[in-house]
Amino acid sequence: MSIDPVLARIDSQLPAALERLMELLRIPSISTDPAFKPDCARAADWLVEDLQSLGLKASARPTPGHPMVVAHGGPEGAPHLLFYGHYDVQPVDPLDLWDRDPFDPEIQDTPRGRVIRARGASDDKGQLMTFVEALRAWVAEHGSLPCKLTIFFEGEEESGSPSLIPFMKEHAEELKADIALICDTGLFADTVPAIVTQLRGLLGEELTITAASKDLHSGMYGGAAMNPIRVLTRILAALHDDEGRITVPGFYDGVPEIGDNLKKSWQALGFDEKKFLGEVGLSELAGEKGRMALEQLWSRPTCEINGIKGGYTGDGFKTVLPSKASAKVSFRLVGEQDPVALRESFRAMVRSMLPPDCEVEFHGHGTSPAGHMDTAHPAFETARQALTEEYGVDAAYVGCGGSIPIAGYFKSILGMDAMLIGFGKDDDQIHSPNEKYDVESFHKGTRSWARILAALAKS
Template sequence: MSLDAVLSRIDADLPAALDRLKALMRIPSISTDPEYKAECARAANWLVEDLESLGVQAETRQTPGHPMVVGHIDGDGPHLMFYGHYDVQPVDPLELWNRDPFDPEVEDTPAGKVIRGRGANDDKGQLMTFIEACRAWKEVNGTLPCKMTFFLEGEEESGSPSLVPFLEENLAEFSAPDLALICDTGLFDEKTPAITTMLRGMVKEELTITAADKDLHSGMYGGIAANPIHVLSTALAALHDDQGRVTIPGFYDDVPELSDELRKQWDGLGFDEAAFLGGVGLSVPAGEQGRTGLEMIWSRPTCEVNGIWGGYTGAGFKTVLPSEASAKISFRLVGQQDPKAISDSFRAFIRSQLPADCSVAFNITNGAPASVMATEDPAFEKARLALSDEWPNPAAFIGCGGSIPIAGYFKTILGVDSMLIGFGRDDDQIHSPNEKYALESFHRGIRSWARVLDALT
């Protein structure tokens, strides 16, 4: 096998690869809207036919929602499982699009050529980089490089309600891979590829503090009656100290420090805090003091107030002491932080802040742990070096401030680590009007996966 021959085939086949991507993008597979149920099924069937053209035994699997696409092919070497999703976000507001979102085309922009349309990045363009790499490999070598499982979901953009039950019901079929490959992330910057090895988990809480059994006249009761907005504000303010650290007892018990090697990689990325904040009209880093910007975004836990309400907020003025005040709080988790333990500690902390005559009700909670990949596995360094060979700058192991639940499910349900490699850019406008994917990302992404497959097999 010659990697150079595979890369040459990718280059020569790029126009046809673009045509295939545009054909998939023309299918309006919006998973959140029941009116598009048939279109989701059409996208799933399109992918089955495409995988079958590679010699993969592929089929749709029905769920209570949209179909899963599952494919298998035998081979020597490691068993790799690839995950992507074929569903897309709604396109509203349609009037903000510069073109029909389901009539994709390549456009010239000041930053270079881009593929414009819904799903260009998230996730049709990304998943097709892997499939096109497999196509070139098959055309050059006659077979795919190793045993593979393809797992393409149709409900990622609507919360993946069928995913966990499907994995649990088909555990024997999916429990054997050596590694899961996920293409739903991005580059660190336009010239620097990345493997995401840390994903923060999350806990969501909503609470309501109640004082009097009805709203009160502030002239008659102000000063003598407890005001739940005051109580809530005081409790929320107490969640952080003056150094930005979360004050909930035990909050940092399972939070690891960065390794020296990872810290060195991150420092070498040249992250510009001022430019990052300046892009949203800010200038001074907040949060946990004594930490770098990338640490705070990728590897440190957070506690954020996402919403707060109570009393009269309409036009004019109504002088009342409200009976209730409410807030929504989210925690981003790292390391081995346990979502249930964090939730329990938070609730105990809030209760400890309540004065007499006040009570609290916790209305909702849900959570998922962080995902930390085992980068000591030699496969990760092999993949990092392979990516470095394709892009101008060396690849880095990075974190992600957000949460990608599928990687956690693969770990907790299947016991397999995930390698998250993607080629999106920060300005690709995923979930927004005028979504795009740089043609360079699509082209180099295909070449990158060919290099990674070569390195892993």
């Protein structure tokens, strides 16, 4: 089956494809807020109906949370692909920072080109629909799908995916395929496509230190009573040494060094760390000394303090010794680091630093190990060549500083590798007000999936 008429149809039908995306973007499928539960169900039903129109057997599957959308189609005996995306979106707060209603999508002309402005435009409805639109063009031109396909759309990705693992385990045989495709990442640069081959894992911890039984007047108790903010800040300051290394005992167990070939390929990408930092008003790398920026972002673990609370933080001044002080700390993990073991090591380190009269309470915020994709799988090079053909520049194998646990679950639960291919850009403002997705990203993303499907169908 020829790819040329499929690409021509994608080009000619772009306005209609954009209008379909607009329909999906109008549904406020915010998964974290129970008030939007009916809207999440409505988004799932919208996708089911759209997939059924392409000849797939699609249904919305109930879970204790929001529905999973599962669809099957394509010829038996052909390569079997699973495509994953998520239809839920982040909350829109603070609403007053949006230039328009976040669920009233609009195509806008900007100095850098046309963009689709709406919550979910980039994360992940716009990305998800690039694949659906590629399928639509295939069916319209050839009357059938190029591969055997399983579609798997989640409705809880932005709220921690509480139903995902139980659902995948219960339906493992139905979901298994030769390889999984995930569209929830971005381009390496505005014109350089990429396949993500490694993802950092995540460990989230919240600690609260309590000293006195109530807040105290600093004039009456200052100097004599222990201040939990003082204890907390001493602990937080001790998490890194002067070289930027993390001091939690055993933290670097299972952290690999990247190979010379991979390091050279990353160096060849020409990443401008000065520009990268300069765009946010910074100038110097703050991670482990002696590591280039892409190593720090993609292949090295981190410890970051995400929030501190204690005492009086309102306007004016209040001379108080607070009873409690708390902090949120996140760890990005790589290699074979064990998030459960690191949680226990971190907590033991904190307890060892507590002075008399202080207690600590911990609250965990989830764990996920790092993900590694085996690029020896022939599908990776096939897809990379297809992306290269579409963009006219060599597609890159890259790492990702973020955490996308679904890729690891495909491996650990379903026993299959995953390819992460996305078309977002760094300035898409995902999770922030005024989120956008470039029309070019949507268009070329759709064309890219059509090429990838054609290439994988022949492999």
